[in-house]
Amino acid sequence: MFFIKLILRNLLRQKLRTGLTILGIMVAVIAFCLLTTVVNSWYAGVDAAVAKRLVTRNAISLAFSMPLSYLNRIRQVDGVQAVTYANWFGGIYINEKNFFPQFAVDAESYFDITTYYRLSAEQKKAFLLDRQGAVAGRKLAEQYGWKIGDVIPLRGTIYPGNWSFVLRGIYHGAEKSTDESTFFFHWQNLNETLKKRNDSRIDQIGVFVMDINHAERAAEISHHIDATFKNSLAETLTETEKAFQLSFVAMVEAIVVAIQVVSFVVIVIIMAVMANTMAMNVREREREYATMRALGFGGGYIGALILGESVILSLSAGVLGVWATLPLVDLIGEKLVSFFPIFLLSQATVLKAFAAALVVGVVAAVFPLASVLRHRVGDGLRSMG
Amino acid sequence: MSAIVEIVNLGKYYRRGEQIVPVLNDINLSIREGEFIGLMGPSGSGKSTLLNLIAGIDRPDSGSLRVGGIDIAGLSESELADWRAEHVGFIFQFYNLMPVLTALENVELPLLLTDLTRRQRREHAELVLDLVGLHDRSGHFPHQLSGGQQQRVAIARALVTDPTLIVADEPTGDLDRKSAEEVLELLERLNQEIGKTIIMVTHDQRAAAKAHQIRHLDKGVLSEDQPFLPDV
Ligand SMILES: Nc1ncnc2c1ncn2[C@@H]1O[C@H](COP(=O)(O)OP(=O)(O)O)[C@@H](O)[C@H]1O
Numbered sequence: 001m002f003f004i005k006l007i008l009r010n011l012l013r014q015k016l017r018t019g020l021t022i023l024g025i026m027v028a029v030i031a032f033c034l035l036t037t038v039v040n041s042w043y044a045g046v047d048a049a050v051a052k053r054l055v056t057r058n059a060i061s062l063a064f065s066m067p068l069s070y071l072n073r074i075r076q077v078d079g080v081q082a083v084t085y086a087n088w089f090g091g092i093y094i095n096e097k098n099f100f101p102q103f104a105v106d107a108e109s110y111f112d113i114t115t116y117y118r119l120s121a122e123q124k125k126a127f128l129l130d131r132q133g134a135v136a137g138r139k140l141a142e143q144y145g146w147k148i149g150d151v152i153p154l155r156g157t158i159y160p161g162n163w164s165f166v167l168r169g170i171y172h173g174a175e176k177s178t179d180e181s182t183f184f185f186h187w188q189n190l191n192e193t194l195k196k197r198n199d200s201r202i203d204q205i206g207v208f209v210m211d212i213n214h215a216e217r218a219a220e221i222s223h224h225i226d227a228t229f230k231n232s233l234a235e236t237l238t239e240t241e242k243a244f245q246l247s248f249v250a251m252v253e254a255i256v257v258a259i260q261v262v263s264f265v266v267i268v269i270i271m272a273v274m275a276n277t278m279a280m281n282v283r284e285r286e287r288e289y290a291t292m293r294a295l296g297f298g299g300g301y302i303g304a305l306i307l308g309e310s311v312i313l314s315l316s317a318g319v320l321g322v323w324a325t326l327p328l329v330d331l332i333g334e335k336l337v338s339f340f341p342i343f344l345l346s347q348a349t350v351l352k353a354f355a356a357a358l359v360v361g362v363v364a365a366v367f368p369l370a371s372v373l374r375h376r377v378g379d380g381l382r383s384m385g
Numbered sequence: 386m387s388a389i390v391e392i393v394n395l396g397k398y399y400r401r402g403e404q405i406v407p408v409l410n411d412i413n414l415s416i417r418e419g420e421f422i423g424l425m426g427p428s429g430s431g432k433s434t435l436l437n438l439i440a441g442i443d444r445p446d447s448g449s450l451r452v453g454g455i456d457i458a459g460l461s462e463s464e465l466a467d468w469r470a471e472h473v474g475f476i477f478q479f480y481n482l483m484p485v486l487t488a489l490e491n492v493e494l495p496l497l498l499t500d501l502t503r504r505q506r507r508e509h510a511e512l513v514l515d516l517v518g519l520h521d522r523s524g525h526f527p528h529q530l531s532g533g534q535q536q537r538v539a540i541a542r543a544l545v546t547d548p549t550l551i552v553a554d555e556p557t558g559d560l561d562r563k564s565a566e567e568v569l570e571l572l573e574r575l576n577q578e579i580g581k582t583i584i585m586v587t588h589d590q591r592a593a594a595k596a597h598q599i600r601h602l603d604k605g606v607l608s609e610d611q612p613f614l615p616d617v
């Protein structure tokens with residue numbers, strides 16, 4: 001179409017300016033997408049939370065434990081279908097830089113409840129049969145080059161001493177967004193070792209995780225569980241898995257807010273860059289627009305030309321930016337798996353980036369356009385005349 | 386023949402801060418259909434202002450202005466734009482072609498405001514480009530053409546919608562003598578062969594010699610010159 005042709009040719013008039021503007025917007029879009037993905041990565045646990053799942057912990061804080069004897073009493077609460085439990089281990093693999101979450105779990109029940117961790121029947125059996133056995137996520141195993149049968153040493157921090165485990169299984173996430181970088185071993189192994197060492201922390205549990213029959217009953221069942229242990233030595237706090245995960249994000253909330261502010265600032269900066277480009281483009285063509293208006297082209301046509309140019313520029317830069325982000329996200333997800341176990345560019349982030357590009361394009365066009373239309377045609381023709 | 390432009394007691398002033406600067410005072414002018422009129426006068430005398438008023442890109446402050454029987458001062462901004470597209474062909478001193486459009490596309494541009502099909506637009510534009518002797522340059526961009534050729538493209542653009550009136554503001558002002566001659570001959574032919582009404586502002590005596598009638602403007606007042614060539 002004639003008008004599209006005119007817009008595209010106008011865009012290509014100042015190739016350097018157009019190129020630099022596109023580059024600027026691309027960089028901003030990349031920054032925006034990566035920052036948003038960082039925030040999303042922190043919320044991944046929240047998003048993955050299952051509605052029909054509750055988590056019970058010590059009411060004081062996660063650092064405090066609960067007696068194993070609670071297991072049976074929780075099981076008997078009406079509405080609870082299955083219960084498992086886990087302890088945070090917090091060991092160090094070779095050196096402090098190699099951080100990944102480690103849990104001592106009840107092997108029998110843990111993988112039955114956490115169905116989003118896929119472990120082959122064969123590997124699961126091997127794990128169950130070996131008290132020293134362990135299971136690692138696919139990404140984690142890939143990162144350290146672990147294979148089945150490898151011995152994995154961990155230096156305990158909460159539970160001091162040198163621990164070693166034999167890798168019996170590698171689990172896969174049920175979905176792309178499932179965490180694949182956690183390490184599990186037998187809670188019984190932990191407990192027996194503590195017994196041998198005469199450690200006071202035997203038969204203690206960090207969290208109980210349970211499935212309930214109806215998501216709508218979560219509040220009622222939570223209340224019931226906590227009431228059961230009221231006035232005991234370890235009072236409990238039961239909440240949905242989502243709320244439990246959110247409490248972790250809350251710890252980094254200030255950072256999340258800071259990142260969101262930075263993302264917003266990035267958009268504002270790029271708006272200024274775009275507005276400057278469009279203002280220069282339009283100012284240089286003042287006489288051309290005046291000529292078109294003299295020929296009878298109304299404000300709508302001139303508006304379509306300027307707005308079209310601006311939006312095509314910003315949107316194409318947005319598309320290029322997202323396209324350039326894809327390999328970066330993969331790279332970061334791979335290299336920084338211990339910081340961001342789930343680092344995926346979500347559809348929502350892409351749509352947000354496009355929406356931001358669109359808004360930037362429209363806003364950048366508005367002021368130059370208004371200035372063209374405010375000027376009288378005669379004055380525009382006279383300029384440089 | 387009927388008057389195509391009728392101007393009675395027309396006045397125009399500009400506001401410069403607090404000050405009101407009169408540019409045109411009490412202008413009376415009547416231009417008949419098929420006429421070729423030259424407007425002369427010193428720089429700043431208001432020639433362009435008068436031409437812009439007649440062409441409907443500016444509005445008078447007093448008096449009446451009728452073109453083709455229509456009181457154009459009474460039209461709204463968008464009605465006026467439509468009116469210009471239909472009735473006025475513009476020729477400027479600096480050609481004012483779109484630099485990113487080829488000669489043919491520049492000529493085609495005003496036809497976007499008509500309901501001709503793409504094909505018809507092409508055909509019309511080619512025909513008119515042929516008429517100004519530039520059909521072998523149809524794919525050239527303005528910067529690939531000489532000044533004279535650019536002005537001929539501009540004339541083709543002014544002509545392509547078959548307007549009632551052609552207004553030319555110093556059309557030879559930026560051209561060498563030979564190109565100026567060609568452009569003037571072209572305008573003369575349009576007037577004589579197709580009967581186009583032409584109003585031309587010029588500094589150039591030779592240009593003025595092509596006109597039927599010359600009017601002088603000085604400090605916003607139009608002189609009562611006699612026709613340059615008496616009507617036959
Ligand atoms: N937009 C404007 N604002 C103020 N003064 C103007 C404006 N346009 C033209 N003028 C003044 O009006 C006078 C006539 O201008 P113009 O019609 O361009 O003269 P000419 O074409 O005869 O050289 C000049 O003094 C010019 O400075």
Ligand SMILES: [Mg+2]
Pocket residue numbers: 432433434554
């Ligand atoms: Mg002038």
